[in-house]
Amino acid sequence: MRTTPRGLDRLIVEFDRGLRALAGTASATREIPGSGLSEAKLQEKQRRHAAGLMRVNHTGEICAQALYSGQLLTARNDATRRVLEIAGEEEAEHLAWTAARVESLGEHVSVFNPLFYAGAFIIGAISGAVGDRWSLGFLVETERQVEAHLDGHLRSLPAKDQKSRAVVERMKQDEARHASSAAKHGAAELPGPLKRVMKLAARAMTFTTYRI
Ligand SMILES: [Fe+2]
């Protein structure tokens, strides 16, 4: 890591981003999807399930903030930084939307978020340091996996919970756009074993944060 003034400035900016993500002060400029819909009357089991899924999605967005932040810290060229910054702004909105849904469903976000943030930040910084093509490739694969995972949530969320579904639908569209924009900027295709490790890490995250 460089410690030139520019590098140090970046470190401070990224540190600040992390504190804001974990403190839950990320703000959304786009209105939360489904804001015009009314809150469904869910049975207790359905409510807990929906809250669990939205807590998983919130931690996913915490990880997205951390990954992008780590990648921005070590990205080399300005075009890559721009892709990361644009996607990162939308991820901050996703973070605010999912936090709002967890709260509306009467639960708290995961207590493990600081741990996941730290882990994802380190992974992001390493992938950025390896080189921009690989960093973008990592982004594409992450977004594709997230998109598939959100599809699973759309099958699993209670049909009545239209507010959560609206948030997940919009996030899915955004994640697909993040992947295609990174692909257009010269992302490398990640090796299969690395993709499988990423899936395993995501599974460990979803297993724990669905519950706590
Ligand atoms: Fe997202």
Ligand SMILES: [Fe+2]
């Ligand atoms: Fe994304």
